[in-house]
Amino acid sequence: MSNPEAVIEVQDLRVRYDRTDAVDGVSFQVRRGEVFALLGTNGAGKTTVLDVLEGFRSPTAGRVTVLGVDPMAQHDILAPRVGIVIQEAGFFDTLTVGQCLRAWSRFHRTPRSTDDLLAAVGLDHRRSVRCGKLSGGERRRLDLALALLGQPELVFLDEPTTGMDPEGRRETWRLIGDLVDHGTTVLLTTHYLAEAQEMADRVAIMHRGRIRVQGSLTDILHTADTSTVAFTVDSAQVDALPLIPQTRIDRRSGRCRVTITTQDPPAVLATVTAWAQDHRVLLGDLDLSRPTLEDVFLELVHPGASTPDERSAA
Numbered sequence: 001m002s003n004p005e006a007v008i009e010v011q012d013l014r015v016r017y018d019r020t021d022a023v024d025g026v027s028f029q030v031r032r033g034e035v036f037a038l039l040g041t042n043g044a045g046k047t048t049v050l051d052v053l054e055g056f057r058s059p060t061a062g063r064v065t066v067l068g069v070d071p072m073a074q075h076d077i078l079a080p081r082v083g084i085v086i087q088e089a090g091f092f093d094t095l096t097v098g099q100c101l102r103a104w105s106r107f108h109r110t111p112r113s114t115d116d117l118l119a120a121v122g123l124d125h126r127r128s129v130r131c132g133k134l135s136g137g138e139r140r141r142l143d144l145a146l147a148l149l150g151q152p153e154l155v156f157l158d159e160p161t162t163g164m165d166p167e168g169r170r171e172t173w174r175l176i177g178d179l180v181d182h183g184t185t186v187l188l189t190t191h192y193l194a195e196a197q198e199m200a201d202r203v204a205i206m207h208r209g210r211i212r213v214q215g216s217l218t219d220i221l222h223t224a225d226t227s228t229v230a231f232t233v234d235s236a237q238v239d240a241l242p243l244i245p246q247t248r249i250d251r252r253s254g255r256c257r258v259t260i261t262t263q264d265p266p267a268v269l270a271t272v273t274a275w276a277q278d279h280r281v282l283l284g285d286l287d288l289s290r291p292t293l294e295d296v297f298l299e300l301v302h303p304g305a306s307t308p309d310e311r312s313a314a
């Protein structure tokens, strides 16, 4: 491997299905011990990238190594070191949850205790239930347990919390946090951007087969100029507000909600508070919002759509 810290290296990966360029020149690296989130629109190519990394599909072009080996040609070396949660796992529906885990554990040299795993994924009270009777969210929990059974160094999680209730989602985040604390590397896809923001160290956002932006979460959030400063004032006072670019004013029954989009929130706050002091204006519900991953995502997919109008009276 060219980078000793890289657990996954992808260089100019291309995958073509018939006439569709599903993955159109994608490059990224995943470092040991990090959570890397591969995000994107529906049909962006995320699952196809995962299929290649997991050794289930060969690239049309490009170079891919996972834990230092070719995932398709050297699948037998890779398989015991990797855990996978795919979108549509098939279980033996007639086996109970406990039987399913015990059956799977025979495939691993040093399996984790099934009792510990069932407790960790919140399924210990369902161990005697047949897999076919599990709810969608419970099936995802079992998926996760099966992926972690072999104590893998690297885990691929394709939309691991889809269908889970909020508690299940938080438990999964905690579980993934524990894995990472013990040195496991995680490559995750999700449509829940708050999930990526909660867990990921680094992020890549795909759209139509290409990575549009990638980097640390902090760097990516800094690419957005969508911090907002918002406050409420009486309508009679708003006309004296100094002209600040990207100001939107919403008038509602004698009050105005002022929202200012800015790359420099401290400067805007200083201007607004100085104005309020000079004019003896009370700033109601003063609020500063930092950009979220969802803002960055929407801006990449629909450029300009989330930018408010210049100052205008509604």
Ligand SMILES: Nc1ncnc2c1ncn2[C@@H]1O[C@H](COP(=O)(O)OP(=O)(O)OP(=O)(O)O)[C@@H](O)[C@H]1O
Binding pocket: 017, 018, 020, 022, 040, 041, 042, 043, 044, 045, 046, 047, 048, 049
């Ligand atoms: N087996 C296949 N044969 C032909 N086209 C395919 C096949 N699998 C996927 N595609 C197409 O390739 C593109 C990428 O699909 P992929 O499933 O990788 O996207 P995705 O980012 O995982 O999408 P989603 O978020 O909706 O699950 C899509 O246009 C899809 O229709």
